[in-house]
Amino acid sequence: MAPLDALAYAVDPENGVDAEAAALNARYGDLDAHDAIAIAVESLFPGRIALVSSFSAESAVLLHLLSEVDPNVPVIFLDTGRLFAETLEYRTLLINRLGLTDVRTIMPAPGRVLENDPHRALWMTNPDLCCHIRKTEPLARALNGFDAWLTGRKRFQNALRSRLDLFEADGDRIKINPLAGWSAGDLKSYAAMHDLPEHPLVSKGYPSIGCVPCTSRVKPGEDQRAGRWRGLEKTECGIHTGLESDGSGI
Numbered sequence: 001m002a003p004l005d006a007l008a009y010a011v012d013p014e015n016g017v018d019a020e021a022a023a024l025n026a027r028y029g030d031l032d033a034h035d036a037i038a039i040a041v042e043s044l045f046p047g048r049i050a051l052v053s054s055f056s057a058e059s060a061v062l063l064h065l066l067s068e069v070d071p072n073v074p075v076i077f078l079d080t081g082r083l084f085a086e087t088l089e090y091r092t093l094l095i096n097r098l099g100l101t102d103v104r105t106i107m108p109a110p111g112r113v114l115e116n117d118p119h120r121a122l123w124m125t126n127p128d129l130c131c132h133i134r135k136t137e138p139l140a141r142a143l144n145g146f147d148a149w150l151t152g153r154k155r156f157q158n159a160l161r162s163r164l165d166l167f168e169a170d171g172d173r174i175k176i177n178p179l180a181g182w183s184a185g186d187l188k189s190y191a192a193m194h195d196l197p198e199h200p201l202v203s204k205g206y207p208s209i210g211c212v213p214c215t216s217r218v219k220p221g222e223d224q225r226a227g228r229w230r231g232l233e234k235t236e237c238g239i240h241t242g243l244e245s246d247g248s249g250i
Ligand code: SF4
Pocket: 080, 082, 122, 123, 126, 127, 128, 130, 131, 132, 134, 135, 210, 211, 212, 213, 214, 237
């Protein structure tokens, strides 16, 4: 059996998405970020893959890598309705700079917001539900029709991500983490090498950026994400649930 035939057998959906992810890691797990994106976009999931980006502090690198492979791949951007104006401006800046042609801005369902958060204060009383209706539900809708999605999560970001594989099973989809093995220094070096613009809030003390009510400045010496949901137990938004996420690495 030729190698590609063997792979086709291994990734047979009949064997389940877990088996598919394992087979992909065995064959492609050592690819660098560019090549991983290229094989996913061009060979494994052509026309059936999207990138999900928060257009936040660390988003430019993955978006640049995608633009070098194919700037026409759909990019899903979740606008929770509570984002910083600077994030929306940064989205426009990166779209123009990188030539991305299919950035899809996804909003929460108005009825769900009206029903659950009529006074826009749900983040104070039930932030998990707030993230659910503003992030998780819209993303689930946006990913309909795709068999795989690209994220910007890195192993260095927290303990839960420390064993992140390049390919993961995510329900009935494959989730791909091309930057899994990158360090903070790698990201900075890449951004400098390609002269990528920085999110305007980074220089103002926000190394991790989400929604306005749930993001605060980080003091010197604090963890990079100490400003997210400060004072609350919450550290996850639910997008990668089952696993983890603060939403900053998508
Ligand atoms: S990060 Fe805060 S404001 Fe944004 S969706 Fe989650 S709880 Fe709501």
